[in-house]
Amino acid sequence: MDREDYLRKCSNMKCQRVQVDESYVPALQDDVTEFEHLLAEPRNNLAPQDGSLDSHTTLNRKDDLELEVLDGLLDDVEIDDLEGAECFPGACEEYFFDFEFADKFEEVLGSGPFEGSESHSSGLSRSSIVGGVLESTEVPIAQSESKNDSLDETVTYESHGAFSNNPSQPSQGNCRYNISLDIQHLQELDNCRHLAGGILTCKKEKGPVEKGQPAALREKRFRKPTQRYIEEFSNARSKEKVPPAGTKTKHSSNSSCNVLHIRIKSLKRSPSEKSSNENSEVMLPELQVSKGHQKKEKLQYEYESFPSESEDGCSTTKRSRRKDRRKHQKMWTLPEVLKLVEGISEYGVGRWTDIKKFLFSSSSYRTPIDLRDKWRNLLRASSVQKNKKEVEQNDELALRPLPFNVVHRVRELAKIHPYPRQRGSKKLRVSQTGPSVVADSPPVSLSKRNVRRKFT
DNA sequence: CTTAGGG
DNA sequence: CCCTAAG
Known part of the structure; x- marks a missing residue:
């Protein structure tokens, strides 16, 4: 029974990832590529001159977009992991697997809810949880000032934990194995077929993946984000406009834009009850630098999740969020x-x-x-x-x-x-x-x- | 930079 | 919560 559960969790995790990223989109490879892209690109561009995220002003829209994406990912990690961290302090795999989208996959898999795996809100503060997670996973994440860096790291870490096997962690290998098994199982299910394929692909393994995949999917696989992708995404997140009137795209297909949107939407779902959790957080001694502590506060504030975030709240970037605290004022408890x-x-x-x-x-x-x-x-x-x-x-x-x-x-x-x-x-x-x-x-x-x- | 006061 | 003036 335990094993089954474990398998299911693993598979769920994979599916969740897929779901989060692509939802219904069959082209999972796309996601992978995008991921790599995201990981790689910002690094290149932001490297020497400025590590700050302000680079979006001049450099290129792409970067900005990707930052946003990363941002979203980060948010993903934050929010989801907060909950997961409590339940699985030490288990990184499960931690990843137990993203809050588990419930969705319960439907797919037809399995019951995981016992206490998701949606456990704790009194811990976001930042503290994030830190704890990072520690527990032993993934080197620099809590650097540069947001780019941190985001980047986070993503990297995420990918490590989820998609690649970390030799240092024995359980990881286990998990992977289980996952593949489960994937096969998933393939039996019609709904999850592409998902499973994507999972396998993510693992860079042999591909039963390709089995049921139409050729079109493969094409998508290596496709880079289109211009429209970028524009739409940036448009959606920051209201700064730029309707792609003339930019009719060759790729009018679902694909990336939708993927991102879905991801963002999924971020929205955060229990409103969390708003008052911060009372009991007495741990996590904040750095009490008398001078710069305000800056730190702001930084941390960025990592806060905003409980009652509405439509715009999600689409707004971290930058804009930082600006308007008014929108998300925390009630005094x-x-x-x-x-x-x-x-x-x-x-x-x-x-x-x-x-x-x-x-x-x-x-x-x-x-x-x-x-x-x-x-x-x-x-x-x-x-x-x-x-x-x-x-x-x-x-x-x-x-x-x-x-x-x-x-x-x-x-x-x-x-x-x-x-x-x-x-x-x-x-x-x-x-x-x-x-x-x-x-x-x-x-x-x-x-x-x-x-x-x-x-x- | 911190506080007081008003919006 | 935000902004501004004053110490």
């Missing part, structure tokens, strides 16, 4: 709010940077400004709390799950360190009630300003 309040009570109100550093170091988003804004909102919310209790009791899960104690704390804190703007409105009536919450509450005699200074 209760733990976060608690952390924030605690941080404020510890470090004071003005010290947003410190609070961010100490309490929100693990969450790459949440800039100090965000913390401040949130605090501002909290104050507003707590001050306006008329019949708040009722509201809470009525809809605890509703818009404002803010527990009363939290509000209370906020109020207390507000008394002690009033937000700058509220000066005067609230008489700083030092009732001394609040400090119970505060760890090191200063003497009452201090004025608000002094209090802040003191914490400073």
Whole structure:
């Protein structure tokens, strides 16, 4: 039974890959070629002068496109692997095989769902998971600053893990063997015939592949991405337009464009529940370089997955995503709010940077400004709390799950360190009630300003 | 660069 | 969340 499962997983993985890349398109070779292409090309072009992804401006569209593709791949890896990593910390094959498209293949194979293989969201942050995965697979991936590099590496690694056998890993060979077996099995199934062929081809093995393949497929195999491919893809991802009006292509066939689109679409599927997972992520110590930590944050932010991403979100590139955080704002969760309040009570109100550093170091988003804004909102919310209790009791899960104690704390804190703007409105009536919450509450005699200074 | 304040 | 002015 175990073996069967294993086989199935392996085969599934292959199929998934195929599915992801090509979906219904029979020309799997295409995918392979494209893959290699992707792997090779960017390297060549970006090599010496600039490793940055800004090269897309001048160099050529192709690169840009490919970057995007890689980008997509990376996203693929990130999102999918996040889930897989938890279940299979050490097994790289399975990790790969268990992309979230498994369910699709369950249909194809007619097999039951894998037990706990997919869609396990964890409290781990994306980046951490990615890192863990990389480590576990022992694939050298440079977490370099250059996005090109990282993407490239990721893809390479992916291909290694999935399509080639890594001699260092015994299980890999096993897996491969199993896969081929399963492939044969798959070939029996009408649906999966080409898929299986593609798989075999991917392994660079002898090709039962060719068996059922029409000649046309072979043609496709070595076809490079067409102009339209490039244009359409870039068009789709970045709205920057360039409708191929005059560029009627010889290849109007399904092929690459669709493939990419499908891949992208598949990326879309990310559970919205993940949005609030980041609370518990206390591991993954972020590099606390006081100077450049903001940049790092941004970098990490790029690797975040955006839970409720809609159509445009997927089509937009990482670049554009980086720009508009507004679109994908993360909701503040209760733990976060608690952390924030605690941080404020510890470090004071003005010290947003410190609070961010100490309490929100693990969450790459949440800039100090965000913390401040949130605090501002909290104050507003707590001050306006008329019949708040009722509201809470009525809809605890509703818009404002803010527990009363939290509000209370906020109020207390507000008394002690009033937000700058509220000066005067609230008489700083030092009732001394609040400090119970505060760890090191200063003497009452201090004025608000002094209090802040003191914490400073 | 960080914070405050407004949009 | 974003932007800008001020220290």
